[in-house]
Amino acid sequence: MKFRPPEAFKPPAAAGYRLLPFRFGRLSSRPDEVLVTGDSGRFAFLSEADFLAFARHQLAPHSHLALDLEGLDLLHRGDGPIPLDRHAVAWRTRKAFVFEGPSLHLFVVSLRCHHSCQYCQVSRQPEGGAGFDMDEATARAAVDRLFESPARQLTVEFQGGEPLLAFDRIRGIVEDVGERNRTARRTITFVLASTLHGVTAEQLAFFREYRFELSTSLDGPETLHNLNRSLPTRDSYARTMAGVAAAREALGAEHVNALTTLTRASLTQPEAIVDHYVEQSFTSIFLRPLSPYGFAKRGLARQGYSTEEFLTFYRRALAHLIRRNLEGHAISEAYATVLLTSILTPFSHGYMDLRSPAGAGLGVLVYDHTGKVYPSDEARMLAAEGDERFCLGSVHEPYRDLMLSEPMQAILAAGLTEALPGCSDCAFQPYCGADPVDAYARQGDVHGYRPTSAFCARQTGMFELLFGYLREGDPDVLRVFQSWVQRRNPSEMRPERPEVFHAAA
Numbered sequence: 001m002k003f004r005p006p007e008a009f010k011p012p013a014a015a016g017y018r019l020l021p022f023r024f025g026r027l028s029s030r031p032d033e034v035l036v037t038g039d040s041g042r043f044a045f046l047s048e049a050d051f052l053a054f055a056r057h058q059l060a061p062h063s064h065l066a067l068d069l070e071g072l073d074l075l076h077r078g079d080g081p082i083p084l085d086r087h088a089v090a091w092r093t094r095k096a097f098v099f100e101g102p103s104l105h106l107f108v109v110s111l112r113c114h115h116s117c118q119y120c121q122v123s124r125q126p127e128g129g130a131g132f133d134m135d136e137a138t139a140r141a142a143v144d145r146l147f148e149s150p151a152r153q154l155t156v157e158f159q160g161g162e163p164l165l166a167f168d169r170i171r172g173i174v175e176d177v178g179e180r181n182r183t184a185r186r187t188i189t190f191v192l193a194s195t196l197h198g199v200t201a202e203q204l205a206f207f208r209e210y211r212f213e214l215s216t217s218l219d220g221p222e223t224l225h226n227l228n229r230s231l232p233t234r235d236s237y238a239r240t241m242a243g244v245a246a247a248r249e250a251l252g253a254e255h256v257n258a259l260t261t262l263t264r265a266s267l268t269q270p271e272a273i274v275d276h277y278v279e280q281s282f283t284s285i286f287l288r289p290l291s292p293y294g295f296a297k298r299g300l301a302r303q304g305y306s307t308e309e310f311l312t313f314y315r316r317a318l319a320h321l322i323r324r325n326l327e328g329h330a331i332s333e334a335y336a337t338v339l340l341t342s343i344l345t346p347f348s349h350g351y352m353d354l355r356s357p358a359g360a361g362l363g364v365l366v367y368d369h370t371g372k373v374y375p376s377d378e379a380r381m382l383a384a385e386g387d388e389r390f391c392l393g394s395v396h397e398p399y400r401d402l403m404l405s406e407p408m409q410a411i412l413a414a415g416l417t418e419a420l421p422g423c424s425d426c427a428f429q430p431y432c433g434a435d436p437v438d439a440y441a442r443q444g445d446v447h448g449y450r451p452t453s454a455f456c457a458r459q460t461g462m463f464e465l466l467f468g469y470l471r472e473g474d475p476d477v478l479r480v481f482q483s484w485v486q487r488r489n490p491s492e493m494r495p496e497r498p499e500v501f502h503a504a505a
């Protein structure tokens with residue numbers, strides 16, 4: 001017999017409560033306690049004895065602990081019906097993005113670039129190359145697909161290569177989107193991911209008119225940045241900072257962001273990288289590890305590092321960031337903020353690479369300059385290396401056909417952490433996400449294999465670090481974390497404790 005009969009799963013007659021779905025695990029820093037997480041994302045740290053009593057239906061139903069665990073949606077006291085409406089609302093809130101459809105639309109307007117960064121994952125082309133820009137017919141068809149997406153809030157992001165080399169195409173697309181939105185009436189945000197090198201006053205005036213958000217790459221202090229992002233003139237840092245200054249002047253500092261890519265050289269200087277962002281008055285830093293995709297793979301041997309080396313760097317960088325916040329500099333780490341939003345609020349974050357169901361295709365569509373449509377930038381990079389398995393079709397095909405394509409079916413089938421072996425019973429599952437394209441790129445299988453997955457090892461390390469801080473409960477650290485989640489200054493936050501408790505045995 002494969003399955004035990006239903007009666008085997010019923011609580012003992014005199015239990016006084018029923019268990020609701022939960023997962024559990026132990027932090028390596030606190031092996032004597034059990035972290036229990038529920039589907040609603042609420043969690044508790046229990047002593048081993050309390051955990052066993054809870055799971056064996058041995059808690060007194062009117063004890064403080066039983067009441068607390070009911071409040072955290074981990075058990076239901078009494079024989080009455082479980083309030084499914086309440087649980088359905090929690091699920092719907094955390095998974096609200098499923099009802100929206102793709103909200104992030106990436107337009108790869110040119111593959112040309114003046115840089116030759118060693119870690120570049122894009123099949124970049126020389127600045128003067130021909131045939132690497134998006135043509136007008138492709139751009140107009142991509143805008144057709146954009147408005148076929150049901151999402152009310154749309155983000156139109158321009159990428160490259162260096163998208164500023166195709167500024168006229170950007171202008172054409174933005175004006176086309178603006179024109180069509182007079183009747184479509186969506187909320188639209190424009191984003192440009194650019195080095196900002198040589199950005200002109202005319203371009204900045206245009207970005208200001210259409211309220212662009214600008215995102216650039218800044219890898220840290222000048223020497224490190226120039227090492228990572230090489231130019232024949234060896235002045236990438238000076239050009240980036242000149243672009244940042246001009247963009248801040250034109251659009252306001254809050255509309256100009258930067259992110260880092262971490263090479264082996266970066267790992268030795270977490271404090272210097274954080275301090276540099278503070279000195280340059282950025283309010284956010286995204287400490288991104290190297291990508292295993294496309295053309296970046298070639299640089300991995302020289303510039304790569306292990307997950308443990310990355311986590312060692314990240315622990316130091318995060319501790320330093322917390323210190324700098326407590327000194328009065330409001331600056332968040334973008335990835336920690338994504339995870340903390342999931343842990344400390346009932347809502348999902350907007351980060352596409354960490355969703356369940358997967359964000360690839362369901363949340364993002366990428367329009368390549370060739371007219372091909374991909375479910376994520378990573379899928380496009382695989383295609384640039386000759387592996388087209390995730391191409392959804394052509395920009396000239398209707399949205400419906402793209403979303404019903406075979407690659408999309410494969411992504412959907414492998415894109416639920418709730419159903420993936422290893423993830424389905426992981427204590428961190430309510431806060432984690434599935435990325436079948438990433439799993440394929442790293443392990444050659446869209447489902448991935450958690451015991452040897454570098455992605456899972458990094459996620460586990462990050463969750464252990466953040467939950468470790470939450471369990472410690474230092475009010476200052478919690479204040480900093482809450483300020484990141486609520487996008488406010490730490491000095492404005494009250495030192496509240498989240499729902500972290502260690503029940504008395």
Ligand code: SF4
Nearest residue numbers: 422423426429432456
């Ligand atoms: S990827 Fe790893 S950390 Fe994330 S849910 Fe799956 S098993 Fe847990």
